[in-house]
Amino acid sequence: xKKIYILSFVLSFTLGFAQTNLxxxxxxxxxxxxxxxxxxYEEILQNIKNPSAQTIKNAADSYYFISDARNALKWYRKxxxxxxxNLTDIYYLRYIQTMKAVMDYDEADKITKEYLNKKGDKNEIxxxxxxxxxxxxxxxxxxxxTIKNLDINTSKSDFGAAFFQDKIVFASARxxxxxxxxxxxxxxxxxxSLYVAERNPADGSLFNETIFLPNVMTKYHEATASFDASxxxxxxxxxxxxxxxxxxxQDKVNNFQIIKGAVVDNKLDNPQKVFFDSDDYSVGHPSLSxxxxxxxxxxxxxxxxxxxxxxxxxxxxDGTMSSPxxxxxxxxxxxxxxxxxxxxxxxxxxxxxxxxxxxxxxxESNFLxxxxxxxxxxxxxxxNSNKDDFAFIIDKADSYGYVSSNRAxxxxxxxxxxxxxxxxxCNQNISGAAFDRKTKLPxxxxxxxxxxxxxxxxxxxxxxxxxxxxxxxxxxxxxxxxAAKPNYxxxxxxxxxxxxxxxxxxxxxxxxxxxxxxxxxKKGVEKVDVNPIYFDYDKFDITPLAIxxxxxxxxxxxxxxxxxxxxxxxxxxxGKDAYNLKLSDNRAKSTRDYIVSQDIDPSRIxxxxxxxxxxxxNKCKNGVKCTEAEHLVNRRSDFIIIQK
Numbered sequence: 001x002k003k004i005y006i007l008s009f010v011l012s013f014t015l016g017f018a019q020t021n022l023x024x025x026x027x028x029x030x031x032x033x034x035x036x037x038x039x040x041y042e043e044i045l046q047n048i049k050n051p052s053a054q055t056i057k058n059a060a061d062s063y064y065f066i067s068d069a070r071n072a073l074k075w076y077r078k079x080x081x082x083x084x085x086n087l088t089d090i091y092y093l094r095y096i097q098t099m100k101a102v103m104d105y106d107e108a109d110k111i112t113k114e115y116l117n118k119k120g121d122k123n124e125i126x127x128x129x130x131x132x133x134x135x136x137x138x139x140x141x142x143x144x145x146t147i148k149n150l151d152i153n154t155s156k157s158d159f160g161a162a163f164f165q166d167k168i169v170f171a172s173a174r175x176x177x178x179x180x181x182x183x184x185x186x187x188x189x190x191x192x193s194l195y196v197a198e199r200n201p202a203d204g205s206l207f208n209e210t211i212f213l214p215n216v217m218t219k220y221h222e223a224t225a226s227f228d229a230s231x232x233x234x235x236x237x238x239x240x241x242x243x244x245x246x247x248x249x250q251d252k253v254n255n256f257q258i259i260k261g262a263v264v265d266n267k268l269d270n271p272q273k274v275f276f277d278s279d280d281y282s283v284g285h286p287s288l289s290x291x292x293x294x295x296x297x298x299x300x301x302x303x304x305x306x307x308x309x310x311x312x313x314x315x316x317x318d319g320t321m322s323s324p325x326x327x328x329x330x331x332x333x334x335x336x337x338x339x340x341x342x343x344x345x346x347x348x349x350x351x352x353x354x355x356x357x358x359x360x361x362x363x364e365s366n367f368l369x370x371x372x373x374x375x376x377x378x379x380x381x382x383x384n385s386n387k388d389d390f391a392f393i394i395d396k397a398d399s400y401g402y403v404s405s406n407r408a409x410x411x412x413x414x415x416x417x418x419x420x421x422x423x424x425x426c427n428q429n430i431s432g433a434a435f436d437r438k439t440k441l442p443x444x445x446x447x448x449x450x451x452x453x454x455x456x457x458x459x460x461x462x463x464x465x466x467x468x469x470x471x472x473x474x475x476x477x478x479x480x481x482x483a484a485k486p487n488y489x490x491x492x493x494x495x496x497x498x499x500x501x502x503x504x505x506x507x508x509x510x511x512x513x514x515x516x517x518x519x520x521x522k523k524g525v526e527k528v529d530v531n532p533i534y535f536d537y538d539k540f541d542i543t544p545l546a547i548x549x550x551x552x553x554x555x556x557x558x559x560x561x562x563x564x565x566x567x568x569x570x571x572x573x574x575g576k577d578a579y580n581l582k583l584s585d586n587r588a589k590s591t592r593d594y595i596v597s598q599d600i601d602p603s604r605i606x607x608x609x610x611x612x613x614x615x616x617x618n619k620c621k622n623g624v625k626c627t628e629a630e631h632l633v634n635r636r637s638d639f640i641i642i643q644k
Contacts (some may be wrong), residue, residue: 011458012015022048022055029058038062038071053082054328057091064094064210065496067388067406067413069101069359078348080111085118089334090307100358100624112355123329130375137479138380147403147419149410152206159404159414160339165231168402169196169212170416171223188278192221193537194236196266204400204418216268221256224339224391226295227263235295236261236285240277246501255282258297276301276313276324287340290396295321296340296347300520304334306353310340314599331365339390345372345396350390354378358386362403383419394421426475426501432508433467435489436481442467443485446512451480475499483510489518489559519641528565528639530554532593532632540586540610542594550591553639554598564643567592570615572631573622590636606642618639 015144025040055182060075076095099108156173197206225236261271285298309332314322333353350360363376385407394401434446450458491510569588571580592608
């Protein structure tokens with residue numbers, strides 16, 4: 001597929017080589033006859049002990065440009081052994097891509113990190129980390145896509161489907177034209193032509209293919225078409241030809257151009273170049289937005305970020321086009337960004353410069369109102385593979401489309417695959433931390449559970465060493481979050497998620513109390529740690545000060561639902577013994593009633609008994625003169641834990 005995505009056509013002459021020497025191999029390489037060059041280099045390198053770095057590069061590139069990753073990797077690895085860290089950016093990229101193409105992903109990651117460390121670009125490192133994390137996540141998730149190879153594919157190259165009314169237009173090297181005797185020396189296949197086929201909406205299959213716009217099909221390449229919403233205007237890629245002859249430069253390179261025209265009765269009417277076509281560089285892979293206001297395309301024009309970059313022009317109502325705008329370093333890399341497709345505010349494109357599964361992968365990026373793009377996301381398998389995956393298109397309803405690939409299970413060089421896309425599962429992240437209520441320090445290993453309205457579990461996780469957590473839950477739900485840890489109180493929050501897919505609700509934090517911080521232990525008896533419960537003199541009504549302390553009792557009983565207590569209430573020695581006994585009993589039962597009123601099950605309070613002045617804990621018995629403070633010590637209520 002690399003024959004067309006680099007956006008240039010080469011004119012070359014086949015050389016015979018019975019006993020190939022290095023000069024003949026180099027000549028084949030310079031003439032872009034990569035298939036023959038790869039054979040030539042393979043033959044001569046068996047007899048050269050110390051080949052030059054340039055010869056090794058040429059051998060590797062010959063295989064690379066005919067998509068023979070296994071043999072390309074052999075020579076790129078040899079080049080790496082010779083040059084090490086002196087490899088240029090583009091050869092690091094090709095070395096890494098060929099490793100991925102044969103699924104040596106661990107080694108590819110190792111060399112990628114080495115390259116990024118050598119380069120020292122923090123933005124590149126951050127992009128690698130983010131894209132690798134996204135790919136790892138994709139690998140674990142169920143794909144929304146189901147793909148199928150089409151019967152319409154041949155043993156030659158078939159790719160680049162485009163929506164045209166209710167039909168599909170695509171490019172193919174199938175040998176059905178009068179130019180069958182002319183082969184493209186790069187890969188010894190016929191040149192590409194545009195075909196139109198009917199589409200079966202039931203299964204996405206294509207049939208009844210015929211030459212599209214036969215009045216303009218040349219003996220060279222025509223490919224990658226795009227149409228306006230009506231199907232009456234076409235943009236497509238073709239070789240630069242003047243007076244039926246290729247326009248070539250001193251390197252025998254013929255660049256590609258974009259032609260715009262009207263489609264009238266399956267004929268091209270009023271064809272014209274776009275103003276940014278140039279004999280000095282290529283433009284191609286046009287993609288017109290649904291509203292006709294943007295034309296995206298690929299180009300190797302000067303000033304880009306890599307080998308081939310993506311650009312757009314704005315189109316006014318009268319057809320006037322703005323100057324081309326490079327999509328910037330968030331989209332473009334040192335490699336190839338090609339085959340843009342714009343639909344519903346999303347730009348889809350293929351790249352071998354982002355960190356994907358190998359060779360070209362398909363990515364998506366949202367086009368923002370300010371003209372910038374979000375970080376590209378890999379579409380994952382089965383859309384992407386370890387080979388070239390490109391020319392992705394999808395319908396307006398986001399439910400079906402087509403993608404091209406030269407993956408191993410195909411029928412030919414490049415094949416067209418149909419796909420269906422399921423509705424995405426909308427999820428959000430809830431994140432936060434758990435802390436010790438008393439010390440305010442983070443708590444590790446706290447279990448975080450998320451439940452729906454039916455008490456069905458939606459997810460669970462634990463806090464890390466920083467006390468932090470993140471949990472994935474569905475969109476549009478009322479989620480009950482519970483944090484729990486042994487010997488700690490639980491904490492609960494209710495969170496309502498929105499419909500923003502992959503959105504995050506932050507700072508949902510929890511405070512947990514250590515059981516030992518809520519109780520006092522004396523002589524083997526555990527009591528709820530409260531200050532004295534104050535009552536007005538000679539009364540048993542619950543006062544605001546009493547409520548403040550009883551709240552602690554309610555708290556521990558709610559946070560530790562297995563706790564059972566008994567209440568013991570006491571008075572000082574002043575007053576008659578019988579009266580004090582009755583007063584304390586009323587106070588005990590009054591505190592019990594308050595606790596029960598706070599939604600505590602009465603069965604969790606075994607008893608509420610007043611003991612009057614029978615259990616004085618200091619010297620202040622009947623007849624002993626004491627201060628008010630000394631009497632206060634005896635006027636107490638105890639909440640004794642009998643079960644936990």
